[in-house]
Amino acid sequence: MKKLILTATMIVMAVAMCQAKNPIKGNGNEKKDARTIENYTAISVADGIALNFSRDQLSGIVVSADENVCEYIVTEVIGGELVIRFKTGETVKPKKDVVVTVPNNGTVTALTVGANSKFNIKEEIVVEGMTLKLMGGAQVEMKLDARQTVQVEMIGNAKCELTGKAAEMKLVMEGGAKFNGYNFKTKNAACELAGSSDAKIQCNDRIDVADLTGNSTLYFKGDCEIGKVSLKGGSTLGNR
Structure with missing residues (x-):
């Protein structure tokens, strides 16, 4: 049983090491990904992602990044806060700036x-x-x-x-x-x-x-x- 546990642990570690050695690299082709989002009054942004407020953005949000990076950008509302980050466990190295544009309508009262x-x-x-x-x-x-x-x-x-x-x-x-x-x-x-x-x-x-x-x-x-x-x-x- 101990050998089995050790082997399983080694497999998990090996998989983690492989993932760490294979980051997602941006391909340089910019994509604008429009997303529908529920209501929020706070925003939290991390992982080097930039935030932009625009009056031209009437609803939803727009994620701008390498086309092969967009799917790894998380935008979810938790307890009234829009959380913007890369997927947990992924190493992302974009070529293009990653920018999330949100409406500039005065409803956001907290920014982390x-x-x-x-x-x-x-x-x-x-x-x-x-x-x-x-x-x-x-x-x-x-x-x-x-x-x-x-x-x-x-x-x-x-x-x-x-x-x-x-x-x-x-x-x-x-x-x-x-x-x-x-x-x-x-x-x-x-x-x-x-x-x-x-x-x-x-x-x-x-x-x-x-x-x-x-x-x-x-x-x-x-x-x-x-x-x-x-x-x-x-x-x-x-x-x-």
Whole structure:
């Protein structure tokens, strides 16, 4: 029985190794795959896939990628969140940029960007409020017009550049994250930075800094009141 179990284990390992040695390589022929999708208010994107918002996209979504890669791109709604990723267990090496285009209709209020996904959303997104979560080297540029609060959470060398405006911003960063919001107008801002993170914000009413630790830097511009401030570990708070 032990030999049988060992043999079965070796077979599974061999199959896994074969799969690892045979990644799906893009053939360079671009395909646009239109997909029908159920309603969602949040989006999670990972695996280096880019996201685009377009007012020309009235419904559904469009996946743009190598024609032999499209079938390995998962787009499914789980608990109201559109999850965009490659199929589990597959190693995909596209030649063409993998871009998923969704409607720009103001219904998305939460966006999670996973490891190494990079995108620049050209159109302005108008929403009541938005929660952005970036991790693991994610890079995002976007323009927001938020009537209420924009909450930004960043870890692990993530980078984000926001333009536009919001009534309030809450910013939490750690692990060398970088945020540029000099052209993102807010009335009130609440910030927490750790682990050599770097942020630049514009604030025109009040700024509160709950924690600024681990050699982090926070620069702000605008005529705002400085509220609560906690600086530790060689961190810097300055007006520029």
